[in-house]
Amino acid sequence: MTPTEHDVLIVIDVQNDFCPGGALAVPDGDAVVPLANALAQTFPHIVFTQDWHPAGHESFASSHSGHNPFETIDVAYGPQTLWPDHCVQGTRGAAFHAGLETTGAELIIRKGFRREIDSYSAFFENDHATATGLEGYLNSRKLTRVVLCGLATDFCVAFSAIDSAKCGYETVVVEDACRAIDLEGSLAAARRQMVDAGVKFVTSSNIRSA
Numbered sequence: 001m002t003p004t005e006h007d008v009l010i011v012i013d014v015q016n017d018f019c020p021g022g023a024l025a026v027p028d029g030d031a032v033v034p035l036a037n038a039l040a041q042t043f044p045h046i047v048f049t050q051d052w053h054p055a056g057h058e059s060f061a062s063s064h065s066g067h068n069p070f071e072t073i074d075v076a077y078g079p080q081t082l083w084p085d086h087c088v089q090g091t092r093g094a095a096f097h098a099g100l101e102t103t104g105a106e107l108i109i110r111k112g113f114r115r116e117i118d119s120y121s122a123f124f125e126n127d128h129a130t131a132t133g134l135e136g137y138l139n140s141r142k143l144t145r146v147v148l149c150g151l152a153t154d155f156c157v158a159f160s161a162i163d164s165a166k167c168g169y170e171t172v173v174v175e176d177a178c179r180a181i182d183l184e185g186s187l188a189a190a191r192r193q194m195v196d197a198g199v200k201f202v203t204s205s206n207i208r209s210a
């Protein structure tokens, strides 16, 4: 594919806590950094997202006595996986990976900042109703094709891609520029849900500048 003026690259959560050594390290997570940087060179519009939780966030296992990270509990909006404390606002773990080239960002969307609700998707929080504002932004900018990469394939990338397709955007995931957590088959399940939602997959070598 060749990016056009109506295309936007959305780089999901390439933050220290999701990279090796971070609080919720995604295996090989930092491998996406050079790929995201190369993609950023070929897109006319780039948006980054940052997972951005207050201390004591409801998605943290530490906020639920008797529960451990990677367990799933029921909350008001449905099942919620519990995570180690991660991406706490203003901490080094919440900062972008130092190698990520963010200069070209036209927008940085922060999500998960409400204490009582998690937000995997860049579009809607985990209640599937509370908007982040990204849909309004893309519509105002007349951006119609959404291309995603980043972390983690099976959580924030997948939820963002599925919401993007549901919002009516042509949606493409650059598969080699993503890495997964893969919790009990979550990668295969997420991939199936993305396919069912009409999300397409490409590899970065098939994306070239006009």
Ligand code: VGL
Residues within 6 Å of the ligand: 013, 018, 051, 083, 120, 151, 152, 153, 154, 155, 156, 157
């Ligand atoms: C993410 C789990 C918790 C992600 C964020 O970026 O995929 N995963 N918070």
Ligand code: ZN
Residues within 6 Å of the ligand: 051, 053, 059, 086, 087, 112
């Ligand atoms: Zn999070």
